[in-house]
Amino acid sequence: MAPSLSKAATGDPGNRTFFGHPSGLATLFLTEMWERFSFYGMRALLVLYLTAEVADGGLAMKAATATALYSVYNATVYLLALPGGWFGDRLWGPRKTVAIAGGIIMTGHFLLAVPVEASFFIGLVFIAAGSGLLKSNISTMVGHLYDGPQDPRRDGGFTIFYMGINIGAFLAPLTIGTVGQEVNWHLGFAMAGVGMALGLLQFLLGTKHLSAKSSMVPSPLSAEERARAFKWTAVGVAVTAVFYGTLALANAFSIDWVLWPLSIAGIVLPGMYFVRIHRDPEVTAEEHRKMNGFLWFFIAAAIFWMIFDQSGSTMTVFAKDSTSSTLFGMDFPESWYQSLNPLYVMAFAPIVAMIWVKLRSRNPSTTVKFGMGLVGVGASFGIMMLAMAAASGGERVTPLWLVTAYLVQTLAELCLSPVGLSVSTKLAPEKYASQVMGLWFLAVTAGDCVAAIQQLVLGDEIVGSAAYFGSQGAIAVVAGIAFLIYRRKVIRLMGDVP
Incomplete structure (x- = not known):
């Protein structure tokens, strides 16, 4: 859906609107639409690809394991929305967090497009992490476009924004799903990456229309808090790496361990x-x-x-x-x-x-x-x-x-x-x-x-x-x-x- 820009009702010649809303809504609407296009397109293919026979280009996974992986993946996206909100509130601010998230998601989809099993699962991790970062912050930026909770346009703005979610989710299986199933699985995953690339480009070009509040870090970390966060993150990563590295060296690793x-x-x-x-x-x-x-x-x-x-x-x-x-x-x-x-x-x-x-x-x-x-x-x-x-x-x-x-x-x-x-x-x-x-x-x-x-x-x-x-x-x-x-x-x- 192309943005519809018109002169604002206020009469300010420099103030343009999107269906009567701040023009920044067009940027966020299209960013979210393309991100959901990439996410739901990949998700429509995920279980089908996991359970397809190797001769058909799939991973020949058992249906119960594939559906469990799908459930855990979906759960992880929502679980990571909490630390995603923390990054926006304490470290980068919503605007920077969404830009970084878009890059991570795009990278993840293109990793899925590589016909190597390890690359596929690494790509899923990237998409889940990026989606968690983006999900928590892009809705916050929609709220920033309005003059507080009492702005009468606010609910309508969120309604338009959520329409972008459904438009992207509707179109994705019809396009990405068709290419993935009928042509090549990895080409379908690559299409999802292109979709996210378009969303990221739209966001970067349209950031000038967003509220200045979206660039602020509401509650920045102190130097002590930053050092402590870095320390515990490093410890967590190290422990995880040692644990799974040991399993791999012992030839005992399986998807169940995840x-x-x-x-x-x-x-x-x-x-x-x-x-x-x-x-x-x-x-x-x-x-x-x-x-x-x-x-x-x-x-x-x-x-x-x-x-x-x-x-x-x-x-x-x-x-x-x-x-x-x-x-x-x-x-x-x-x-x-x-x-x-x-x-x-x-x-x-x-x-x-x-x-x-x-x-x-x-x-x-x-x-x-x-x-x-x-x-x-x-x-x-x-x-x-x-x-x-x-x-x-x-x-x-x-x-x-x-x-x-x-x-x-x-x-x-x-x-x-x-x-x-x-x-x-x-x-x-x-x-x-x-x-x-x-x-x-x-x-x-x-x-x-x-x-x-x-x-x-x-x-x-x-x-x-x-x-x-x-x-x-x-x-x-x-x-x-x-x-x-x-x-x-x-x-x-x-x-x-x-």
């Missing part, structure tokens, strides 16, 4: 955050009660993302192995299914928002919306259970099974995800306002890590089976019903928060 520690860390770290806040004497009794309420929302969100984020793993394996690639006489690659969610979001988000407004006083509470989201995402795996049963005996089923499952997932997402950030800001203790926002993102990490552990333990015979989809869906439905039953208790814990 997947298991990261999966466990993704579950333990959120728990440590909750304990830290609970033990802080500066947190008031009222704030403690609200955080107990937030814990319910966190667990519900983790269960939701545990299922939702399998759209690119177990559901993609089902698309490859058990679904016809022809619909209405048109053939298409399996990666195209990854375009359904962003397409549905763009189509249905305005409708769902309008319904909430129309309901007014009857608008469901946050607790009810969370319960609806859990039941909905569980129902999507109920559909997958039926689809898997229909595909028994090697039968390839109609793509409409997946089309329907993705639709139900998206409607569930629109019930739960938009209100999650809002309730996090409302329930957070004053001292931990920013950290609780980061903790909300760790719900994605925790959910994906639980999924990864299940996939590693259950193995190929169970993962992706009708029983697997049915049991996972049942967990979410039961959790959703329990959330609805106990919603009054949660509401009491929320205190004066609506």
